[in-house]
Amino acid sequence: MIQTLKNKLSHLYHATRIYGSDAGHYISHSLMSGYAKSEYAFLRMITLRAHVVEKGLTMPHMRANFGEENILALIALCKEYIKAKHDTGHTLFKEALSVLCEYQRVHESMGKSIPPLIATGIRELVNRCPSIEQHSQPEVRKSELFQHGDFAYVAHHRHSVRHFEGTIRHEDIIQAIDLARTAPSACNRQPVRVHLIPHGALFDRLLSLQHGNRGFGSDAEYLLVVTASEEGYTGFNERNAAYVDGGIFLMNLLYALQYYAIASCTLNCSFLPGEEKQVREALQSEDVAIAIIAIGSCPETFKVARSERIPVSEIIVDHSAQS
Ligand SMILES: Cc1cc2nc3c(=O)[nH]c(=O)nc-3n(C[C@H](O)[C@H](O)[C@H](O)COP(=O)(O)O)c2cc1C
Incomplete structure (x- = not known):
């Protein structure tokens, strides 16, 4: 009993120190x-x-x-x-x-x-x-978006789709989630769950809590909520691991959906604790929310946001001269 209490106090002390340090770094370096x-x-x-x-x-x-x-x-x-x-x-x-x-x-x-x-x-x-x-x-053709090709083709043709029209097959969604299981995870602990949500009260509730789906979210046929359980992680050093494993799964799932001709748009789960609590209650899950994906079929042609990328030279930080 006393030992349990001591452990709890010690965890609380370290949590304040560690999460406080995370918060300090975030406050100093973000656009807050x-x-x-x-x-x-x-x-x-x-x-x-x-x-x-x-x-x-x-x-x-x-x-x-x-x-x-x-x-x-x-x-x-x-x-x-x-x-x-x-x-x-x-x-x-x-x-x-x-x-x-x-x-x-x-x-x-x-x-x-x-x-x-x-x-x-x-x-x-x-x-x-x-x-x-x-x-x-740019205007995109459905046939080009979903054409199977090598990885470079697929990567260059994937887009977030905000135009939904028509229907997709339930079994294709399951196949896509099955394919996304190929995602790696730290020590293969596989913390991800995908909540499959058709139109209805839960669908509406999640869209009302999410900031970023106005004007198109309700046109989607389903929502997929990617969550990750923290139950398999150990110390404070792994405090962000569920988000990393979840993020990697998310990307794999986006490509898997594309493979099965399912249009998708990722929706952020950038919630404050109060909203996150409501999402957990709605999903009846203690997992952390990684992202929502609005999915459905799409028209033959439609517009996508260009979302131009920065050049590779701005991404590579070459440390060769240092070694
Ligand atoms: C984690 C994450 C959260 C996102 N949240 C939203 C969102 O809330 N609403 C939205 O319309 N798009 C959202 N997007 C889509 C991005 O705007 C889009 O991925 C980015 O502009 C690049 O465009 P592309 O996906 O077409 O390549 C999100 C994407 C990611 C990866």
Whole structure:
């Protein structure tokens, strides 16, 4: 009894120290403060807002003048970025400007005017960065998306799909989850569970708790909730292992769904503890939530968000010179 109490107190003491240290690192290095401490962070702040616009431009039921507040904030950020003399040739910055120009073009082609503040803001940005390439959100064919090919083909053709239409076969979902079991996990502990949720009260409840499915989530035929059990992990050193194993499974599942011609869009599970508790109650599970995946069939052609990637040179940190 006393030993159990001592153990509990010791765990609590170490938890406060360790999770406190995690929190300190997160507070210092994330965008929590609301301002960007580096060009790197600035570009992510811009991308967060630009992504909302690119996503809006591909929505099945796009609304004229959507997201005005976000667009004004994006314009202001881009101006600040230029003023701070950051690199205006960076992929993510160019993409943000390109998406703003597309917003304007799309409204022109619809015969709709955009608010003067937005129009002036975009014009000012274009005048300062005249060499911006103007892309459009790509249209994708269902046959190309689901064509079987080598890994490079599959990886380059996978997209988050936010247009759902038609039906998929229940057995194909099971086959996809079966295929996703090939995902590796730390010491092969396989902590993942996939909750399969058809339309109904639970489906609606989860979508209402999730932030990021507006305008398309309810069109999905099923939700898959990828969760991971923490029951197989040992010390505090493994405190994030369920998320790593869960994330690896998630990616494998996305490819497996593509293999079985099932369209999917990952939906974040970035919940605060109160919301996470509600999700756990809804799922009747103590697992940690990794992600929700909206799945279904899709039309023959539809738009996807470009979500341009940064060049590989920005990802590789080559330590050869050090050794
Ligand atoms: C962990 C995770 C959470 C995501 N959450 C959302 C979300 O809540 N809503 C949404 O529309 N897309 C979401 N996405 C999809 C991303 O926006 C998308 O993967 C990204 O823009 C890259 O585009 P692609 O998947 O088409 O390559 C999420 C993706 C991941 C990996």
